[in-house]
Amino acid sequence: MIESLLVANRGEIARRIIRTAKRLGIRAIAVHSEADADLPFVTEADEAVLIGPPNPALSYRNTEAILAAAKSTGAQAIHPGYGFLSENAEFARTVEASGLIWVGPDADAIAAMGDKINARNLMAAAGVPVAPGTTEPAADLAAAVTAAADVGYPVMVKAAAGGGGMGMGVAVDEAALRTEYDKVRAFAERMFGDGSVLLERYFPRVRHVEVQILGLADGRVVALGERECSVQRRNQKLVEESPSPAVSPELRSRLLAAAVRAGEAVGYRNAGTVECLLVPRQRDSEGDGPGSEDFFFLEMNTRLQVEHPVTEYVYGIDLVEEQLRVASGLAPTFDPDALTPRGHAIEMRINAEDPKRFLPGPGVIRTWVEPTGEGVRVDSGYTEGNTVTPFYDSLLAKLIVSGDTREQAIQRAEAAVAAFQIEGPKNNVPFHAELLDNEEFRSGAYDTGIVSRMR
Structure with a gap:
């Protein structure tokens, strides 16, 4: 070690x-x-x-x-x-x-997945479903207009070198594309030093589901279940849960198998996440109803995710320890052939931002009281007396709760949110209280538009 x-x-x-x-x-x-x-x-x-x-x-x-x-x-x-x-x-x-x-994974895997167009092409070659889109950068606006006509509107305009929900825009027609293309390209050049732009079909009602993978020291890639990440603002995640309430056993089997193929395609080692869009399938001639779903590869995050604790709860492992064991050339602490998920876990990101408009609100923390109790965990970066500065991400802490069932996890989450006391910087604890009381969220039948519908 x-x-x-x-x-x-x-x-x-x-x-x-x-x-x-x-x-x-x-x-x-x-x-x-x-x-x-x-x-x-x-x-x-x-x-x-x-x-x-x-x-x-x-x-x-x-x-x-x-x-x-x-x-x-x-x-x-x-x-x-x-x-x-x-x-x-x-x-x-x-x-x-x-x-x-x-x-972490080796540099070649990071580079391969860092370019979103290259990643799409690699995944398609490996048999991982990808959404309709471009296989090379749109070199200029004229090329983007031609590509969009082939892909079909609406389209998502994305920075090829981007990630984490940054550098994205939606175009519903050619006029909107002309605006979004220039905007995304300028943002990509400024933020990533690479103005390459790709286009993908945009689906207005989707769920964001991801699979945790771990490339072991012996060369195998294993999948540690999926996480639901559809509660988002500005394409940034706010709440994650595992397992996803939208994923059936049959769909889970396909998702996890595709994620393993994705990891194997780049010789993946260490922890990573394969992110997918879950799209309602249209009724077809064979009678598939609108409740059945297709999924498409979105991107691979070649690192540990913010939301990794929900997977840790469900699988009873410490992902950081597993990362260190892989890096040391050691076998995992668990049996890869006998992975058994148990219960349900939910993570809420506690951010220094107002709960309505989600604008940053740094300041000195005058009061900081973390909730406790069965199935409650707080991963915090601050404590009472610390100053939240404007230089970094607004994340203050992650409130993670678990239970035998999703319903029990939600009940424990409600109690934990009510007990979390923060005074000083603005914070989004009230938002989480509102979400947990929201019938759409409680039903499990929500998508990435849930936050905008709450506003």
Whole structure:
């Protein structure tokens, strides 16, 4: 097993990784910006290194500073968490070239999945369903107009190098396409340094379902069930649950098999997620009703997901530990041939944003009281007295609840949300209370438009 681990991240995910590392007897090393010096993950690490000012480009994305910290502390491995450098293939290569262990998939897999057009083509070749769309970038507006006519309106205009719901727009006709193409291309060039644009068929009523995969040290790829991620605002997830209330045993079998094929197609190792769109199938000549569904590959996230705790609850494993075991060349703690999910789990993202318009609201945390109780877990990045700054993502904590059934999980979630006390920065705890009381959510028959319908 790895003996010392540098966590190249911050907040709740850094704290989460440090917790598992210390439980396993691994020396945990944190890196932090000046703005984060007083946060819990810094004080809980065995050692902490200041790597730069608040600007992420000068700290958490500063590869030279991170590698220097690894060298000065004698770290054996680097865990990137999610965001920042976690899906940066060049950083992964540099880490390994420096003689360090990279806790994640290899750089070639990251690069292959990082380009959304290349990923679509690879998945199609592997027999994974993909939505109608382009197989190469739309080089200019004229090419986009021609491609959209072939794909069929409405179309989703997407940054090929994007991810996490960023760099996307919907065009219902050619006039809208002319606007969205320029907008997405400019955003992609600014944010990702790559203005490549792809077009896919847009489905107005869909569910967002993803499969957790784990590429083992012996070369096998296993699927650890699916997560429902359809509660979103601005294409960003707010609530996730496992298993999905929309997935039948037959559909689950097809989803998981496709996810394994996706991982095998790129020789995947370590933790990753295959994201899919679940689309109601039109009634056809054979009598399939509108309740049956098709799914299409959306993207693969080559890292640990924010929502990984719901899978941990349902399968009774620690995904960070499994990541560390794979990176160390060790077998998993579980039997890959005897995976048995149990119960239901729901995760709610507690963000520093107002609960109506979802606009960021940083500030000093005057009160912070986390809920407790059976089936309740809080993965937090802050505590009372900390300052939530505007430099980073608004995520404060993740409230995860589990139960024997979905109904029990919802009941426990309602009690936990009511007990969560935060004063100071704006927060979306009231939104979660509203969602849990929403009949559409409680029925399980919701889609990605549920939040807009609640507003």
